[in-house]
Amino acid sequence: MSFAWAKQYEPQSAFTKWLDEKLPLPRLVFNAVGAGYPVPRNLNYMWNFGVLAGFCLMIQIVTGVVLAMHYAANAQVAFGTVEHIMRNVNYGWMLRYAHANGASFFFIVIYLHIFRGFFYSSYKAPREMIWLLGVVIFLLMMATAFMGYVLPWGQMSFWGAQVITGLFSAIPLVGEPLQIWLLGGFAPDNAALNRFFSLHFLLPFVIAGVVILHIWALHIPGSSNPTGVEVKQESDTVPFHPYYTAKDGFGLGVFLILFTTMVFFLPNALGHPDNYIEANPLSTPAHIVPEWYFWPFYAILRAFTGDLSIPFTGIVLIPAKLLGVIAMFGSILLWFVLPWLDKSPVRSGHYRPLFRKFFWFGFIPCMIVLFIAGGAPAEEPYVILSQVATAYYFLHFLVILPIVSQIEVPKPLPFSITEAVLGKDKAPEAPRAGTAEGGIAGTLPEGSLQPAE
Amino acid sequence: MATDTAATNDLSNPEGVRRRDWIHIAALSTAGVGGASVLFPLVSQMAPSADVLAASTTEVDVGAIQPGQTIKAAFRKQPLFVKRLTPEEIAAAKADDNAPMRDPETFAERTRGKEDVLITMGVCTHLGCVPLGAAEGENRGEFGGYFCPCHGSHYDVVGRIRKGPAPLNLMVPEYTFTSDTVVRVG
Numbered sequence: 001m002s003f004a005w006a007k008q009y010e011p012q013s014a015f016t017k018w019l020d021e022k023l024p025l026p027r028l029v030f031n032a033v034g035a036g037y038p039v040p041r042n043l044n045y046m047w048n049f050g051v052l053a054g055f056c057l058m059i060q061i062v063t064g065v066v067l068a069m070h071y072a073a074n075a076q077v078a079f080g081t082v083e084h085i086m087r088n089v090n091y092g093w094m095l096r097y098a099h100a101n102g103a104s105f106f107f108i109v110i111y112l113h114i115f116r117g118f119f120y121s122s123y124k125a126p127r128e129m130i131w132l133l134g135v136v137i138f139l140l141m142m143a144t145a146f147m148g149y150v151l152p153w154g155q156m157s158f159w160g161a162q163v164i165t166g167l168f169s170a171i172p173l174v175g176e177p178l179q180i181w182l183l184g185g186f187a188p189d190n191a192a193l194n195r196f197f198s199l200h201f202l203l204p205f206v207i208a209g210v211v212i213l214h215i216w217a218l219h220i221p222g223s224s225n226p227t228g229v230e231v232k233q234e235s236d237t238v239p240f241h242p243y244y245t246a247k248d249g250f251g252l253g254v255f256l257i258l259f260t261t262m263v264f265f266l267p268n269a270l271g272h273p274d275n276y277i278e279a280n281p282l283s284t285p286a287h288i289v290p291e292w293y294f295w296p297f298y299a300i301l302r303a304f305t306g307d308l309s310i311p312f313t314g315i316v317l318i319p320a321k322l323l324g325v326i327a328m329f330g331s332i333l334l335w336f337v338l339p340w341l342d343k344s345p346v347r348s349g350h351y352r353p354l355f356r357k358f359f360w361f362g363f364i365p366c367m368i369v370l371f372i373a374g375g376a377p378a379e380e381p382y383v384i385l386s387q388v389a390t391a392y393y394f395l396h397f398l399v400i401l402p403i404v405s406q407i408e409v410p411k412p413l414p415f416s417i418t419e420a421v422l423g424k425d426k427a428p429e430a431p432r433a434g435t436a437e438g439g440i441a442g443t444l445p446e447g448s449l450q451p452a453e
Numbered sequence: 454m455a456t457d458t459a460a461t462n463d464l465s466n467p468e469g470v471r472r473r474d475w476i477h478i479a480a481l482s483t484a485g486v487g488g489a490s491v492l493f494p495l496v497s498q499m500a501p502s503a504d505v506l507a508a509s510t511t512e513v514d515v516g517a518i519q520p521g522q523t524i525k526a527a528f529r530k531q532p533l534f535v536k537r538l539t540p541e542e543i544a545a546a547k548a549d550d551n552a553p554m555r556d557p558e559t560f561a562e563r564t565r566g567k568e569d570v571l572i573t574m575g576v577c578t579h580l581g582c583v584p585l586g587a588a589e590g591e592n593r594g595e596f597g598g599y600f601c602p603c604h605g606s607h608y609d610v611v612g613r614i615r616k617g618p619a620p621l622n623l624m625v626p627e628y629t630f631t632s633d634t635v636v637r638v639g
Binding site for chain 2: 062066069070084087088090091092095096249256412
């Protein structure tokens with residue numbers, strides 16, 4: 001899908017004409033990321049993170065496939081093969097550090113990408129499908145990262161696997177048999193390690209497939225933009241190539257500087273030193289924590305310390321462990337319904353003053369507290385902090401957001417992207433399909449987003 | 454801000470080379486150098502790792518081998534035949550130096566220095582089986598050396614192919630005697 005003024009692909013040589021007839025791949029590329037895809041001209045750097053995430057996926061797959069040539073997923077030797085990679089394989093140390101830090105950077109990029117979505121309401125119609133696919137990608141990423149961390153078979157690998165697979169036993173009735181089936185045993189051991197390796201190798205390709213759907217779904221309505229006002233006319237857009245190939249290329253350069261600095265100078269800064277100790281099922285580490293990118297969700301899991309029971313009787317309705325599991329998964333599954341929770345007709349946070357206050361002074365501090373509490377030991381004051389922050393998290397999405405989105409008075413939107421960028425806009429020459437006349441400059445055209453009454 | 458494309462309005466010189474060509478070339482060259490330098494370790498990691506290279510030499514003590522006896526060792530995960538030749542075998546091999554054979558080689562070329570020691574790979578040059586003749590009582594073929602049972606290749610006392618489908622003599626690896634009795638192969 002493209003806008004009416006998009007440049008058409010024109011094959012020049014005999015070969016490209018032949019190829020275009022038989023398998024129009026160059027046309028696909030031209031229409032997707034080339035000069036044939038018009039994009040709003042006012043995208044800021046928060047729009048770089050999608051491309052960066054795709055790049056991270058590529059880094060992980062390349063380094064991962066190459067590491068898999070030297071790694072063995074057998075509990076007797078797994079730890080040893082990772083050390084073999086670090087010490088014997090040519091550039092093995094670099095590939096291992098690139099893959100481990102690549103995972104961290106993948107999550108940094110994806111969190112910034114998601115937070116862009118939260119602030120600019122990218123999930124709103126007509127882009128709900130892109131958002132849903134994105135949440136699916138995030139869940140797949142979490143599964144992949146979790147299983148990948150188990151593979152070196154260090155202390156944190158083993159005990160992290162123990163904790164997370166142990167969550168399944170919280171499910172009533174089927175929990176314990178399910179856990180045993182998942183592990184292929186009674187505790188994480190060779191069976192679990194082998195299947196985790198197989199699935200860890202598989203899932204990134206599943207992610208790649210969902211990413212293709214995600215981009216395809218995006219290219220139907222085209223990108224949103226920082227004003228939240230949809231594209232109306234040619235002057236609102238620029239062709240993706242060369243403008244956004246250049247901007248994304250620059251962003252990629254900055255990303256790679258930061259990434260290579262970590263890989264070469266601070267390669268173990270984001271990791272846990274206990275994972276350099278071989279897994280020992282008989283010795284639990286002092287504090288079991290997952291990798292940093294899971295800390296907010298770990299805080300939510302551990303926040304529930306009391307059973308949900310009927311007061312004054314001994315009857316337990318939902319045990320604390322199960323409450324934690326439900327809350328942890330719920331905190332992400334909640335994102336699936338976000339397009340329908342947020343009722344504001346205005347997209348961008350720039351034009352929603354009340355929403356912005358709750359976003360920066362409520363939601364962001366809440367996430368920071370959850371992050372810190374998740375990485376800390378399960379002691380006071382972190383327990384009470386994670387409980388308050390968890391409460392606010394759910395309050396924010398389920399109560400605050402729907403109410404604020406309906407009662408707030410947004411700032412007036414610009415007429416068009418052109419007006420937002422240039423300061424003024426003559427009446428559009430070729431309006432989007434659906435309006436008969438050109439509309440009047442300075443007013444909102446019919447059918448466009450209006451502030452709530 | 455930059456809403457008009459100023460591509461052709463800048464101070465370009467008469468040939469039409471634009472200022473932005475410089476940054477295009479610079480950026481793409483840097484990306485190219487970056488890409489090539491990423492490619493190098495990805496290719497190099499498949500080359501033998503340090504532990505494989507460390508295991509790439511084998512030491513054998515030939516002092517205990519009796520004349521007429523052959524021992525089997527391993528060299529780079531493949532069989533190595535280390536043979537002590539009897540004076541009769543040495544004479545027979547030298548006599549055959551000019552006999553018609555598929556892969557002509559002299560006795561001196563194959564024993565390199567120490568006359569009574571023959572070091573060859575235990576891999577038939579036809580399709581890779583391990584020939585017989587190293588252990589006591591094994592079939593030594595018509596030429597008294599090694600015999601490959603897979604397709605009937607006969608090697609003589611110094612491992613030259615004399616009959617059968619093998620194209621080359623048994624391979625003599627690089628070796629040096631580090632002492633009178635110890636040889637380092639590879």
